[in-house]
Amino acid sequence: MSLLRVEGLAKKFGGVSAVEELSFDIPAGKVYSIIGPNGAGKTTLLNLLTGVYQPSAGRIVFDGHDLTGRAPYEYASHGIARTFQNLQVFFNMSALENVMVGRYLQEHCGLLSALLRFPRLARAERACREQAAELMRYVGLQDYLSTASDAMPYGALKRLEIARALATEPKMMLLDEPAAGLNPTEALELDDLIGRLTERGVTVVLVEHNMRLVMGVSDHILVLDYGRKLAEGPALAVRNDPKVIEAYLGSNAAHEGALAGEIASAVAVAVEMRR
Amino acid sequence: MLARLASPRTGGLLALAAVIALLPLALANKYFYDIAILVGLNAIVCIGLNLLIGYAGQISLGHAGFFGLGAYGSAILASRYGWPPLAALLSTTFAVAVLAYLVGRPILRLKGHYLAMATLGLGIIIFMVITTEDKYTGGPDGMSVVPFSIAGFVLQGERVWYWVVGVLLLVAVWLALNLIESPAGRALRALHSSEVGAEVVGINAAKHKLMVFVISAVFASVAGSLGAHYSGFVTPGKAAFLHSIELVTMVVFGGMASTFGAVVGAAVLTTLPQLLAAFEDYEMMVFGAVMMGTMIFLPRGVVPSLARLFRSRRKPTVGDDKEAGG
Numbered sequence: 001m002s003l004l005r006v007e008g009l010a011k012k013f014g015g016v017s018a019v020e021e022l023s024f025d026i027p028a029g030k031v032y033s034i035i036g037p038n039g040a041g042k043t044t045l046l047n048l049l050t051g052v053y054q055p056s057a058g059r060i061v062f063d064g065h066d067l068t069g070r071a072p073y074e075y076a077s078h079g080i081a082r083t084f085q086n087l088q089v090f091f092n093m094s095a096l097e098n099v100m101v102g103r104y105l106q107e108h109c110g111l112l113s114a115l116l117r118f119p120r121l122a123r124a125e126r127a128c129r130e131q132a133a134e135l136m137r138y139v140g141l142q143d144y145l146s147t148a149s150d151a152m153p154y155g156a157l158k159r160l161e162i163a164r165a166l167a168t169e170p171k172m173m174l175l176d177e178p179a180a181g182l183n184p185t186e187a188l189e190l191d192d193l194i195g196r197l198t199e200r201g202v203t204v205v206l207v208e209h210n211m212r213l214v215m216g217v218s219d220h221i222l223v224l225d226y227g228r229k230l231a232e233g234p235a236l237a238v239r240n241d242p243k244v245i246e247a248y249l250g251s252n253a254a255h256e257g258a259l260a261g262e263i264a265s266a267v268a269v270a271v272e273m274r275r
Numbered sequence: 276m277l278a279r280l281a282s283p284r285t286g287g288l289l290a291l292a293a294v295i296a297l298l299p300l301a302l303a304n305k306y307f308y309d310i311a312i313l314v315g316l317n318a319i320v321c322i323g324l325n326l327l328i329g330y331a332g333q334i335s336l337g338h339a340g341f342f343g344l345g346a347y348g349s350a351i352l353a354s355r356y357g358w359p360p361l362a363a364l365l366s367t368t369f370a371v372a373v374l375a376y377l378v379g380r381p382i383l384r385l386k387g388h389y390l391a392m393a394t395l396g397l398g399i400i401i402f403m404v405i406t407t408e409d410k411y412t413g414g415p416d417g418m419s420v421v422p423f424s425i426a427g428f429v430l431q432g433e434r435v436w437y438w439v440v441g442v443l444l445l446v447a448v449w450l451a452l453n454l455i456e457s458p459a460g461r462a463l464r465a466l467h468s469s470e471v472g473a474e475v476v477g478i479n480a481a482k483h484k485l486m487v488f489v490i491s492a493v494f495a496s497v498a499g500s501l502g503a504h505y506s507g508f509v510t511p512g513k514a515a516f517l518h519s520i521e522l523v524t525m526v527v528f529g530g531m532a533s534t535f536g537a538v539v540g541a542a543v544l545t546t547l548p549q550l551l552a553a554f555e556d557y558e559m560m561v562f563g564a565v566m567m568g569t570m571i572f573l574p575r576g577v578v579p580s581l582a583r584l585f586r587s588r589r590k591p592t593v594g595d596d597k598e599a600g601g
Binding site: 050072 | 450453454456457458459460461462464465467468469471473474475476477478479480486532
């Protein structure tokens with residue numbers, strides 16, 4: 001059963017097409033990864049799927065609702081949450097408050113109730129604080145419960161964004177390069193966290209360059225190149241797809257049937273060269 | 276219980292109430308009462324303006340316009356048309372809220388310098404209208420205002436006004452603290468830091484900016500109405516650009532994103548010109564110097580800087596180099 005359906009999606013910046021004629025379905029309850037070289041349009045696609053960009057053409061249907069052209073907060077209210085490649089942490093607040101902001105959809109109330117602080121709101125606030133603390137422990141941030149967010153290390157901030165996104169009680173969570181900038185140990189812990197997200201019933205959409213992580217956790221993979229779909233399918237099929245290997249390594253390597261581990265290191269090189 | 280009393284919220288409110296209650300002991304004559312009342316009225320405007328500038332991160336260089344509209348709305352309705360002052364105040368406040376909503380919708384899409392210019396323009400338009408519509412407003416000469424009265428009881432004399440303004444100031448602080456600690460208040464601080472970050476957790480940033488703009492206009496308008504009735508006279512100077520700058524200076528000096536900072540800023544910068552009466556011609560220069568000095572030496576403002584100093588003495592490690600909400 002598909003949770004998200006994308007039909008003929010396109011995005012142009014001026015005359016440049018970042019995403020072209022893209023159609024795919026994301027099944028519920030799975031880990032769906034989007035990979036591709038730098039500039040392939042992965043982050044543009046995430047921005048389209050969360051309403052941050054408006055598509056030039058195409059439709060986005062989530063959980064039976066056509067969300068094409070809606071604002072980001074409407075995507076959120078339908079159950080799509082995300083993290084950012086370049087962090088969008090609220091640095092003027094404590095870590096806990098960042099997660100509490102994520103509870104906005106569940107907690108927000110009328111202006112009068114907020115100004116006069118009705119007892120019901122005061123109780124809800126205490127509950128909200130506890131739920132936020134619980135989520136911080138869930139993502140492994142129990143040591144930062146009373147820390148200001150701008151005093152936290154980079155790896156912890158990435159988890160903080162995941163906790164904030166989880167606080168919205170999403171059906172689908174989009175992770176934009178969660179492993180970027182993490183050390184190998186932290187990246188390993190991410191596998192476990194993503195696994196637990198799906199156990200919670202959250203569909204995970206992962207954009208990532210770290211092939212070890214992608215191959216380890218993905219059920220489905222979509223490969224983008226120049227804003228177009230290069231390949232799509234179950235993880236195992238995609239990693240042995242000659243077209244994919246060719247895109248990453250050039251045509252010779254395709255015949256040699258490179259293993260996933262080799263792809264990972266080659267991807268890193270290919271990515272560097274494209275830069 | 277003790278912990279709750281010592282929290283910045285309850286503790287701060289109690290401290291402010293104590294200051295308001297005990298201050299009359301130090302107020303030797305009517306002149307000092309007069310200054311205290313002006314402090315209170317400015318503080319109410321600054322608390323609202325701080326919600327907009329300090330918490331939501333949206334600048335306004337036209338808030339004296341809303342103050343002026345409040346003052347003249349009450350003055351015209353109560354003095355020219357004989358409305359009961361309370362009805363005049365409430366209708367004026369409502370009209371200002373509607374105006375702020377209608378003007379805020381288009382201009383709050385702007386950011387940074389553009390928003391500053393748009394609000395500056397708004398303030399200047401209001402000032403021009405007040406100065407030129409002399410049939411209603413008395414033009415540059417101003418107009419006199421009847422005293423405030425409720426059900427036959429007339430509010431007159433500095434002492435009575437002192438308590439009225441004191442209680443209203445406490446109410447304003449309480450409302451602002453409540454708002455900031457609510458989901459809506461967190462939404463404001465969040466969109467100040469990252470608008471896209473706030474949007475993707477479900478916050479309608481445009482709606483919240485508009486809401487806080489209207490609230491801050493209402494605070495300014497109510498203070499303007501009360502100020503007009505208290506002093507018995509209004510002049511267009513209250514709606515002028517320089518007054519807007521004074522208000523922003525108070526907020527920045529006291530400390531952005533600090534409700535008590537706004538009160539302290541209003542208190543210091545309202546009192547300072549009175550103490551410097553001998554330099555009257557240089558008042559704006561003093562304001563300018565205070566603004567520059569604050570930006571250079573206390574970019575966080577007085578109250579957050581002191582709070583940080585106090586905290587770092589007790590716990591030297593926690594959050595030392597923190598921007599208190601910018």
